[in-house]
Amino acid sequence: MFARLEAEFASRLGRECLYVPSNRFGLFIALRYWMKPGQRLLMSPLSADEILFVVLAAGLRPVIAPISARNGNIDVSAVADLRFDGVLTTHLYGLPDDVVALARLCAERGIPLVEDAAHALHTTVAGVPVGTNGIAAVFSLSKHAGAAQGGMIAMASPEDRAALEELRGRWLSPRYAVAEFAGLVKAVARNTVVGTGLAYYTWRLAEALNLNERRNGYRIALRRDVLASRLAGTPHPGMAVLDPWIHADNHNYRMRQGSLAEGYALRRMQVADDQREQRLRGVRRLAGLKNIAPAVRDHLDQPLFRVPLLVQDRDHAAARLRRLGVITGHIYAPPFDDYAPGLTEPSPSPDAARWWARHVLPVDPLLADRAWPVLATLSAPPEAG
Template sequence: MSRPMLRYGRQSIEQDDIDAVVAVLRGDFLTTGPAVEAFEKAIAEKTGARDAVVCSSGTAALHMMAMALDLSPQDAVVVPSMTFMGTASAVRLAGAEVVFADVNPETGLMEAGHLEDAVARAGSHRVKAAIPVHLNGWACDMNALAAVADKRGIVLLEDAAHAIGTTVAQDGRRIAVGACVRSKMAIFSFHPVKTVTSAEGGAVTTNDHALAARLRRLRSHGITHNPGDFVDRAAAFAPGGEPNPWYHEMHEPAPNYRLSDVHCALGLSQLKKLDRFVARRQALAARYDKALSPLAPLVRPVPRIAGCEPGLHLYAVLIDFAALGLDRATVMQRLRDQGVGTQVHYIPVHRQPYYRRRYGELSLPGADTYYARELSLPLFPAMQDDDVDRVAAALSAIVDCVG
């Protein structure tokens, strides 16, 4: 009997998650209700940030974060090329230009030298911000990046879409990614393949209460219901001084990026399992490391980052396809024939046609080298130990066939 296909990632939904969603469906609020605030409070507590603002997706979180910077066409934002397209698209949607940074060819992470190089290539544009990406769940060196950013007056942000549950060592303690210790804001994604899911959803964390309030306006048409923000006081307040109960104001145009109570109920239930899910992903990764070690140097995992305990979104390996004598598509198909699904994360964004037309041909050898070798293997909490062994055996068979 054939075994089920192992996808590279999938959600792990349990009965309590279902019960949480059903409870909302049976309640009074499907959206803009109490589950939203509860989810935000839980994210803030888990990350150590003062505020969390949830929204409809990780890309929405990126766009809200970019809009909150008040970017102009004269501004530029540094984005590593090794990321999902949403990181760069958010900058363009907010009206600024993107300067693509290179990455370490082994880890796929943007480093301080890459940020310096990108700033030097910005030309006449003012580099207002930089968005390092914690790829696969491994954290960038935020201290080194902050040293560059602080020196140049650059706002440092974090794309932590892969890194919920990741912690780093700092000053003798462990700091969660999203605490915004060295950044203004950080974003998360709760897509089904991420470590925890709200089906679709995202969040921005920050330690700036005023900024959090603006982010909440930006996720809901730029509308405020806060009497302290009202400008047209004659229309806003009754003769006795009380705010009119129907009144609201729009202070800037913005999308509808709200996250419903249904999604938040699922996300809150999932977030309670974050530590368990992270531990399971780390255990599966350790088993992969051991099982794949005989395949080195043809196949090897992305190297560990010192001081980082990752909430792994992906288990990424680097494969020397040229030495193997097989192209990546062939390897992926042979694995698929054995019931093993894989994916590539990512095509360097500077290679996308839109950015080639806008910025010309760029030489970012680290991103291109990482991309040429990367393959993401199945990783999700419901996997069994023998699933890892099955993937490793399928890869070993491919290597042995050409060895």
């Protein structure tokens, strides 16, 4: 199953790779395999909603890490006194976590480091691809590449493959050709209109037809009472129990896929490679703005998935960009410990995460020129306290 795509990733990473139908599905089986129910997972407060619910579905206790105001990732210098049994990176927008320090810390404690590399398909650290520092990494094919579905687990030891395959088979849902084809059509349409004048009208139509996931601001509705009842009575609820929360914006996240999905993903990987230099040009242009996240200037050699700006009136800026056809997504607000108090162990130093969540404006570097008339007028927020 998906041997060509697995071989493509293995050639890039030098690791054994296993295809999964989505990044979130891959993270679930990785966490189920390398950690035990009841253990504590150190993670960023700034990530997609479904990642929090994947962690809960795996029976783990989310321990929310302080973040660095420079890059929005885990502040390794601030976690030494925290108790945790594993670490999950984010590599937010493609800006790398300090995986060298995190790998060293995990080795000292004898605990697993799992990299969520959904935003980091082309990111490297000291010339080494992201996804090769921990015991495992999970990539997304729908982010950089713009494929309809798909993710990839890259593992440090090929000996783990058989067990991960067994877990994958246990949790996969049946393949429905109509749903797979519809997903491909949607992906093709999205990739066709992105960055054009049609993007705004497509977004407006999707909103009017209620095709986008309902949200309270930028997060999906928590439905705390229902969620609590689903979590009660078992140390590891599993994906099916928390499916209404995990499936946000991708209701087929664990559906078996066929050859059409593999073929399209391979083509989109080539497109992503071809766009690398254009992404770099966009990153370098946006890095000249006064309100760029400081760490971007440290990584001008990285073709980032998104370039984070930190702006005074983010929501107004996002609305102005939409009218230019630049649709801003991947805003993670509020931080997980504010979004789901009681379900997480809160960060001991939450201010930087709250500041990022209020002010971050992630911009596709491929659309830097189209977005520039708005971005050049934006004011920087007061510095993080």
